[in-house]
Amino acid sequence: MKSIRELYKIGRGPSSSHTMGPEKACRLFVKENGECDEYKVTLFGSLAATGKGHLTDKVVKETLGEEKTEVIFDGKKTKLPHPNTMYIEGLKKGVSVAKWEVTSVGGGAIKVKGKAEIASPEVYPHGSYEEIKEFCLLNHIKLWQYAEIFEGEGFWDYLSEIWQTMNECVDRGLKASGVLPGGINTQRKAKTLYDQYVLNEKPETRENRIVCSYAYAAAEENAGGGKVVTAPTCGSCGVIPAVFRYLQEKNEVPEKEILKALATAGVIGNLIKTNASISGAECGCQAEVGVACSMASAGVAQLYNMTVDQIEYASEIAIEHHLGLTCDPICGLVQIPCIERNAVAALRALNEVTLAGFLSDSRKISLDMAIKTMYDTGRDISGKYRETSKGGLAKLYN
């Protein structure tokens, strides 16, 4: 597994795979090949299908140069190494100097064919939760300590920056109002939710309203192209900040404990990213919001000081009950169903942990099994439901 720093990334929304990944690829292309006179960028698969709504063409042109970049949408090519595939070609004086085949594999990470050196190094020696659990039990440590051992210097400072950025994102989202860009007239709702206090409001209603307002705030910031943290992706960036911030305020949790929860959630996200996918284009929304819910559940379980086994159960429940969740964003925008879905997943994360606390001893499904099932299910889902906006809500919405 790679570093958790490769999972939590700070960048601009609305999509880690459709904006952050392509932007990174273009930047690296220029770094390696120098400035070219012309660029031809061809987008395939999901990048072609929803690249307009996700602003892929905009970010590519901004990175390579508006005047000299042609972006071609090729939705016909089917035999692709990954649903998010693109070519970047640079020309000097009309002659091609380099052509890269890039896959944007989720969470802003990319692979470039024939360039293994661009991939980040592996820092964890274990490849399954079973192995990680064994290591933790043998050494009498928690998951956050496991991460600390292999992440090395600067890990806590990095997580502190991540937490600060998540909070700033929620703060901005709670203050904003009006309509999100994209043309479908989606109203921002975070502020309305947050302010909608009613006299004698029941504690559980308040909890629901506040958690949802935080999730909406971050997800709306993402939809508006604001600065977010991938957790694990831009589209699912609202779940973890909503849950952790709510619990921090409610229980007056010190920041150090929140960072331990972030580290714990990071181990789970990393595992799923390694053994399955965090790409909606590859496995549907179960790989984005489903994974965010699983990570959040693990983090909350850590905040409640649960065991390595209970943390496993909490995150497993989240994956298991998001199985088959499709990705069908209306008009290719990361707005409907994405924003509301972040809020619902945040609430589910809080509930899953309670269940895990009660029933952990009698469970039959391991996290590793749920992760493999999620990947197999994702690969079996029709391509219409994997970030192409050709099925589901996206098809019926007019």
Ligand code: SF4
């Ligand atoms: S439906 Fe889910 S996977 Fe698809 S764009 Fe929205 S958040 Fe991402």
